[in-house]
Amino acid sequence: MELEGVLAELRGSFESGRTRSLSWRQSQLRALSDILHKEEEGIFRVLKADLGKHQAEAYLHEVGSSIKSLNHAIKNVKRWMAPTKAVVPMVAFPTSAEVLPEPLGVVLIFSCWNFPIGLSLEPLIGAISAGNAVVLKPSELAPASSNFLANNISKYLDNKAIKVIEGGPDVGEQLLEHKWDKIFFTGSPRVGRIVMTAAAKHLTPVVLELGGKCPAIFDSLSSSRDRKMAVERVVGGKWGPCSGQTCIAIDYLLVEEKFAPILVDLLKETIRRFFVRPDYISRIINRQNFERLSNLLKDPSVAASIVHGGSLDSEKLSIEPTILIDPPLDAEIMTEEIFGPLLPIITLKKIEESIEFIRARPKPLVIYGFTNDEKLKRRIIAETSSGAVVFNDAIIQYLLETIPFGGVGQSGFGQYHGKFSFDIFSHGKAVAGRTFLIEFSFRYPPWNERKLQLMRSIYHFDYIGFLLCFLGFK
């Protein structure tokens, strides 16, 4: 079918009102849940094919997390749909006021290749919960996953209201020419700009989920138990999710000079203990990204800073977990988002300097802090800006539906997960109502001084003055 025809069908489905009912929303969410349960093997297979992702990792970050979000949405969507009563102040007089969430219409979701299933389903859950018709355009760089979504979503879900359109940048461009009621984009700032520029033509609101260099401030923890646990969380948070090809992965570490050797030893030891088999770590998505990452290491002064790893296998597109100490700050590895298994460690005289270091750079999606120092924690929260701040763990914030997920500044705007996903695909319509019973004639022209006095009394909350004036007026 031509794109125009597909869009007309979606618009028709939305306008029929079908997607607004609670039962439709819940049935579609359950159907997504069915895919995850019944086609789990298929998901493991495509993620293996696209990214060499181990099934344990695939379950934790894509299948399991999506099931958790779905369960939450199925349980709460009825409550989310209910109008919120608003306070009615005397000045406005209306007898009722509420905010009613209504679906936006036909929405477009661009997802990305690093979590091709999880990052497609997470916004899709929000769009469906809010009662929209949806087009999902998965990334062509994870072709097996894209194909899996196209086949199964059309098989399990209402395929007249929810469509998967596969393709590359040309298809993306075609989609962007049309008018959508919302565009939700996950990817790079470069493409984010293109998406927003196209959206401006139709006044379409956008959500941009971008990335950035997420720093982790690693304080010189005194207890060896804390150190060990923190390092495990760093290793798990860097190489665990898609081998660092993650928007919320730790991009670089900030540590005190004297603590750096201790930290490097612990990191090495943990890497050896964790990644005992090569298939416990994902591979690089494609040759282009493999080249990009190997180029980051080619700069001689960067290469000289490698203290662990650094071996590359261009056949298998795998890069060993690599640690670097103090690569030059103007090298590309420290100016661009790494999005791969390389971890620079930047040393500082004092850990407090990390705050200024972060402030001098674009706002990241997350700032991680491994510390027990409450004062440092407070300073990080108050003095830096980022999508989120996470203390003493990494990545796990993705699993929480009570906090919003999204960026600020260079890391994008608009937030989702849990009810935030529902809200971002809804319009909060203000609905106020009055009756014909009470009527104040001083609202109407011809204006005179007395009417103005009455109004002044009301606005000064001078109800007695108002009453006197009102009675006198009558």
Added chain:
Amino acid sequence: MDYGEKPAAMDGGEFDGERAAEMEAEMREIFRSGKTRSLEWRAAQLKGLVRMIEEKEADIMAALDADLAKPPFESYLHEVSLVKSSCTFALKELKHWMKPEKVPASITTFPSTAEIVSEPLGVVLIISAWNYPFLLSLSPVIGAIAAGNAVVLKPSEVAPATSSLFARILPDYIDNSCIRVVEGSIPETTALLEQKWDKIFYTGNGKVGRIVMAAAAKHLTPVTLELGGKSPVVVDSNINVKVAAKRIAVGKWGCNNGQACIAPDYIITTKSFAPILVDSLKRTLEKFYGKDASESKDLSRIVNANHFKRLTSLLDDEKVSGKIVHGGQRDEKRLYIAPTLLLDVPHDSLIMKEEIFGPLLPIITVDKVEDSFDLINSKTKPLAAYLFTKDKKLEEKFVNTVSAGGMLINDIALHLANHYLPFGGVGESGFGSYHGKFSFDAFSHKKAVLSRGFFGEARARYPPYTPRKQKLVRQLLNGSIIAMFFALLGWPRSG
């Protein structure tokens, strides 16, 4: 920036891209110093605004009179008092708004604490409109200040007296290092839009809204677009027509003579009820504005000659000129157009395609009142939709099937005065909302903060992966308390 008015004179030479960049950099430096973040700074600025309104009320009213011949009652009611009450409301609530919101953390990440911290976005740009030049400038500024941002305000050059009043008096009452006024028209706005802002808040029309958003895209800047649209009024036949006519009339002509984004643009009623409604509206108009409305001091005039021409050309359209049932008189010298009612204008006439934004009110008739809903939904989404009815079922259907920025039943425009309701559009009427706490939120970033300690660890999430670990991860993600208990003990320990 609308309709090509001449730029207002700028002090100290041309405001070009270079000067805009300098100003933006200066303000960014001050923002970085943290000055605007404290509760004290925010409250002092809001108090300054309140003091300004109290001391300069006469000057404000005079500027509104010069720009729009706005009747003092309207100026007070719709601009001065609304801004003042927004300020005092924000002052009262500020501390509460700024407080981080504790949220429950889930079993999956136990033990942990989670909160949402509101932080200022940075240096923000507000571009406002000419029809409510005082309200629509300061209302978003209040939100931006309350949220702790540095602010640049670009008032509309189409209301030059109010614009220059801001430039003159604001610095006396608020911190001029972090809150600036830039006067000007297209060149100045273009220079401003080239800079990187942390938020752009624009009130105006869709054409310029598109330009603003495309400029914002270059810097990945989030925008709020407060646009307009053709806001319909559906009138059922079971109502108190006298009261309804008064409420419609004051909402149309008593709001800047129809030059308001939430003014009724057109009425839809049944064929049989139309004559009764027209009759009642005519009588109300006479009561409000006398036999000859051109003599009344209670009507704003059309803002300028360009808008006067635009409005008269809507009336001169041959498809509608025969449809005038009341008014229609005009006086170009005084920029006066009489309150005008038109009955049964064709749907393809210009007046039914474009936002009217003036004292003309077409009435469309349908067989059954329910038919109006499809008619409204066949057009672009308006900023407001109104319904007059006593039928609760009809009201429910209206609320659930018609899409609009906001809606009000049995009255006009009053929903805007409620600080507890979000104000903003959807679709062609824009996106993003404000007023009350919604203004604070529009200028804040909601930062998620998750804190964990070093006790309790789900080792199961780390490689080497074993079947036992995978089973535990499944249970953890399903919120199993038993799984969490094992995880806390660091089980399974293999590897």
